[in-house]
Amino acid sequence: MTSHSESVCWYNTGVTTLLEAKSLTKHYGRIIALDSVDFEVQEGITGLLGPNGAGKSTAIKLFLGLLKPTSGSAEVLGELPYESVDIRARLGYMPEHDCLPTAITASEFLIHMVQVSGIPPSQARTRAADILRHVGLEEERYRPIGQYSTGMKQRVKLAQSLAHDPVIVLLDEPTAGLDPSGREDMLRLIRRTGHEFGISIILSSHLMGDVESTCDRIIVLEGGHVTEQGAVSQFTQETETVLIDVDGNREELITALAARGVTAVSDGVSLAVELDSEEQYDAIRDALVETNARLRRMSPRRHQLTDIFRNEGP
């Protein structure tokens, strides 16, 4: 079918393309999940952002070889995962849904899964213990998984995806179902995995906060198309907005800002100021002093990623 390109040497070069979608299309009957999508994923942490049903999980499953594309190809390290069983030894996957047995301990489960990834039993034990320590499960690892909290189960799910030291892991909604502190822990763990362990990551999420705080690059999927892609810093820098709340003297403040060449938009509650340079902070300060407006709140809002889904329902 598709000719195999030369195997990519992922271990001795700087920047390499780990995953590549070429006119990748997937239909489920008459429903089009992905419509001729092209993108590349390099080393580092890449966010796959999009509302539910945008095709994120489908893209991940195509790269894992769990699904076969309708047309086009999804290449992993230059190979097709649904044709090459061996390449899957270097991939990790953390599914969105439950995927853990309940009767056995996390330790037993990890030792088994590491072996299924092709690592001999003598080494599997060490790998399992190491990775469980990294995700923060120490004593608990000798308890049956059925007794774990959601946060602990998510950690086991992450651990099984990393335990065989993959080149790249694909995490499908890793923060789903976690409370705010659990989410923060999970994202911190993911950042560490990407930056300290040197394992590349694809992280899918419908929460811009997750992607913004964790990823180096993002790919935005909407309705089966890639609508945006690029470095996260680029997205946020271009569009920083500062929200200003004042008690009284609002109109004067707007005029004073306008006099300094800063446009402020009022939404009835706050003033939103689009910033494109650091000096504009000084202009805001001077305008506040001049108009004697009592400042209640001033906070940055990086809202480009939010605006991507502006048209989605609540």
Add this chain to the structure above:
Amino acid sequence: MTQRTGELFDLGYQHYDGPREGRMRARKAVFFDGFRTTLGLGRGAGAKVLPMLLFGAAMAPAIIIALIVSLTNDLIDLPGHPEYYQVVSIVLLIFTAIIAPELLCADRRNGVISLYLVRPLSITDYVAARWLAFFAITLLLVYSGQIVLLAGLILSASDPVDYIRDNW
């Protein structure tokens, strides 16, 4: 406090550069896991109850037959190996009806199957390894009962050597 614990235990991440045995290792792992799961090894005491009970039920007729034969000193014509099969086939039926679905369905029910399928293992490898585990356990069950019965009959025979020669 948390920070200190982190410092104490954080030895850094180690990359794995040992052997990777790929598909064959994956098949073996699934086979042995199936074997262990069925027998309840590496699990809580509760998981061991059913397999032990069924193993006991398969062994009991063999032991009882062997005991009766030895106590009655061959005075009556008692059931031997063919009859043992008839008695024990019902136990085998129950046993297979319980373990076969457990070996394949549990992984689908709790979603572990999707973790197997992203590893160096094809769906055929997975099913074959599970089926072999099932086959090995059934074989073990059938033959262990027969061996106990044979041992019992040999030992209770008036002339063990003759018994082996006659019944081989």
